[in-house]
Amino acid sequence: MSVTVRVPAKVNVQLAVGAARPDGFHDLANVFLAVSLYDEVTATPAADGLRVTCEGPDAGQVPLDRTNLAARAAEALAARYGRAPDVHLHIAKDIPVAGGMAGGSADGAGALLACDALWGTGASREELLEICAGLGSDVPFSLVGGAALGTGRGERLAELEVGGDFHWVFALAARGLSTPAVFREFDRLGEGLDLPEPVADQAVLDALAKGDAAALAVAVTNDLQPAALSLFPELSDTLAAGRAAGALAALVSGSGPTTAFLATDARSASDIAGVLRASGTCRDVRTAVGAAAGATVLD
Numbered sequence: 001m002s003v004t005v006r007v008p009a010k011v012n013v014q015l016a017v018g019a020a021r022p023d024g025f026h027d028l029a030n031v032f033l034a035v036s037l038y039d040e041v042t043a044t045p046a047a048d049g050l051r052v053t054c055e056g057p058d059a060g061q062v063p064l065d066r067t068n069l070a071a072r073a074a075e076a077l078a079a080r081y082g083r084a085p086d087v088h089l090h091i092a093k094d095i096p097v098a099g100g101m102a103g104g105s106a107d108g109a110g111a112l113l114a115c116d117a118l119w120g121t122g123a124s125r126e127e128l129l130e131i132c133a134g135l136g137s138d139v140p141f142s143l144v145g146g147a148a149l150g151t152g153r154g155e156r157l158a159e160l161e162v163g164g165d166f167h168w169v170f171a172l173a174a175r176g177l178s179t180p181a182v183f184r185e186f187d188r189l190g191e192g193l194d195l196p197e198p199v200a201d202q203a204v205l206d207a208l209a210k211g212d213a214a215a216l217a218v219a220v221t222n223d224l225q226p227a228a229l230s231l232f233p234e235l236s237d238t239l240a241a242g243r244a245a246g247a248l249a250a251l252v253s254g255s256g257p258t259t260a261f262l263a264t265d266a267r268s269a270s271d272i273a274g275v276l277r278a279s280g281t282c283r284d285v286r287t288a289v290g291a292a293a294g295a296t297v298l299d
């Protein structure tokens with residue numbers, strides 16, 4: 001018997017970042033939108049401890065030891081319920097690795113839900129969200145999906161209404177960016193500045209609620225974008241290529257280096273994807289739709 005869970009990637013349609021806190025994290029106003037690029041995590045009983053395997057185009061970059069967020073999730077759940085984490089976790093990975101799309105977080109949330117179902121622990125939603133928050137700032141959102149405002153370091157979620165489909169194109173970069181390195185660069189660029197408290201932008205929330213892509217396009221912001229571009233200047237060429245191809249908005253996804261392009265509709269998304277593919281400014285191009293459902297057990 002095994003359990004498979006499907007988990008979406010995310011794009012941040014607003015990422016407002018405050019000053020570094022004493023614990024090293026930054027307070028955020030983080031508006032997450034889940035999109036239809038998915039990892040699948042399968043949990044199968046094992047007699048002899050915890051094992052992680054991974055397949056997919058980026059599988060070689062995924063750690064298979066206890067640092068994998070899927071392994072950490074299984075261990076955290078097992079420890080809480082006083083059982084051994086005897087399980088084989090297999091990750092079918094389609095979300096770009098180190099791309100700013102919460103791929104590792106998705107696997108953490110997926111493994112947690114899969115092990116919960118496999119072991120019949122019957123943990124409450126609140127317990128699962130608490131374990132997720134202990135694994136990483138993006139992990140609770142990977143469980144919940146849809147759209148949500150994350151405050152604190154991004155782990156405290158309020159679900160948001162989404163009134164229609166948003167069509168996206170994602171350009172994958174030739175190399176990854178480390179999330180801590182991007183936050184450090186944010187701190188360096190902002191040294192000496194008095195940063196305001198990050199707050200959610202009502203225009204972003206209204207555009208999401210109405211399903212209005214044109215309104216969302218003028219409202220999207222990402223405070224980490226200057227830091228990501230500073231560490232990876234070639235991303236400006238990708239952004240320019242997508243804008244020239246007719247994207248309503250072009251931005252770095254989260255901490256990057258994946259770049260995200262908002263399109264009017266599915267057809268326009270496919271046209272923009274074609275232009276980006278031919279532009280030579282990225283490694284690969286994907287299209288996706290949001291909002292996508294959060295971590296879901298597959299039959």
Ligand SMILES: C[C@](O)(CO)[C@H](O)COP(=O)(O)OP(=O)(O)OC[C@H]1O[C@@H](n2ccc(N)nc2=O)[C@H](O)[C@@H]1O
Nearest residue numbers: 024025026028136137138139153154179180183254255
């Ligand atoms: C950039 C985003 O992806 C936007 O959704 C997230 O803020 C990052 O979420 P994540 O990858 O789950 O991050 P975590 O694993 O919690 O933290 C990794 C590192 O990123 C930095 N970090 C993360 C979140 C946050 N609010 N402030 C931070 O400064 C810290 O250096 C931290 O050590």
Ligand SMILES: Nc1ncnc2c1ncn2[C@@H]1O[C@H](COP(=O)(O)OP(=O)(O)OP(=O)(O)O)[C@@H](O)[C@H]1O
Nearest residue numbers: 068069097098099100101102103104105107138179
């Ligand atoms: N299951 C996993 N899948 C991918 N990377 C993982 C996983 N578990 C741990 N990692 C480690 O985390 C690093 C960041 O990978 P990940 O794909 O989660 O980045 P990301 O999508 O940029 O994250 P985020 O958007 O949440 O900041 C990887 O380089 C890898 O070393």
